[in-house]
Amino acid sequence: MTIRLLLVDDHAVVRSGLRMLLESEPNLEIVGEAGAAQDALRLVELLQPDLVLMDIGLPDASGIDTTLAIKQRWPAVAVVALTIHEDEEYFFRMLHAGASGYVPKRAAPEELLTAVRTAAAGEVYLYPSLAKLLVQDFVAGARPAQAEALSGLTEREQEVLAYLAEGSSNLEIAEALTISPKTVARHRENIMAKLNLHSRTDLVKYAIRKGIIQP
Template sequence: MAKINIFLVDDHTILREGLKGLLSLNPDFNVVGESDEGRKAISEIARLKPQVVIMDIRMEGLGGIEATKEIKRLCPETKVIVLTMYCHREYIYQALKAGADGYLLKGASFSELEMAIKAVVSGHRYLSPMVADQVVDGYLRVEKSINKTPLESLTKREREIVNLLAEGKSDRDISQILCISPHTVRVHLSNIMKKLGVKNRLEMLSFLHKVGWPPQ
């Protein structure tokens, strides 16, 4: 079996040296180059065309996300594994959008890095468990937001007004009960009608009746 050629990009010399030492212990791996900065790495990677790049995110000069984007443009067959201490959702999304094939945290074990390298070379993505949790959590948040019903999109105050309206209360009644001005009540009603997709109060009451509001 041919060795997997690997290129390291990290601005910490001790980390690169440590990775090289560990990777050299695996007969399947061959470190063909290294760089401490994204821009220098791009030209070397374009020349060497390694199968895998292990990339830090935060570095002096060109950062890892921008470098990943350019590497994937120049060498689409090269797999990029981000190896970083950052587990922020924004970094993860930016890296994946840039084309990263894997995202691993620096707290991971070396055996997990070996697993990630073999996974991306085989055509799969690899995400550390904590990173995968962030991705799934973000996806579910978006899905929940997209799939909200019109009534679920109302604020607490708007729901209070809808409840009172469904009970047959007038604007003046609502104003007195909630201790807000009649003008504020009208502003809330206008926002509620937009969210419910109705044009007037009659349509709003009809909508509330159809959905059985307020719930018993």
């Protein structure tokens, strides 16, 4: 099976170079080129390629928005981002837009080919330095805090906060900790004052942000 590929980059020279590189590969056919977002969308509709190799910097619209538009209308079309941008910002936004691969232009030619083949197979190729960013985000996002200072809460206050965040009432917490409900209320007041929160629901959101509880 041959991969039918659409090339999107606003620089004709770059497109030529990519065409040279990609056409030397077997089972890979470049069915079209586009230098602008409008052309890209039109050609996707016209040619129904398997894969779009997308530059982010386009003259008339962002490659991110273009990717989003393509994935919304033709979800089966894989999009691989090929760009000079290696920062978190563009990378994450491109993933959200539905990209199946992300390769910086400084990457080795073989890596681009790997990304194209991988994305065409329905998988995802991530350039290692960007995979690292994603994994960091994953690990951090899943459980950000716990060991964090919790803004100067005492041990007992943190303990009470954990129960409060679960939605327990003062009485329930009091029984769990075998102290008076009034003491629980006292702790809660101190907690809310220290964290500058003003309601139980704010406490829940705070606890989720800090990873104390799972939503």
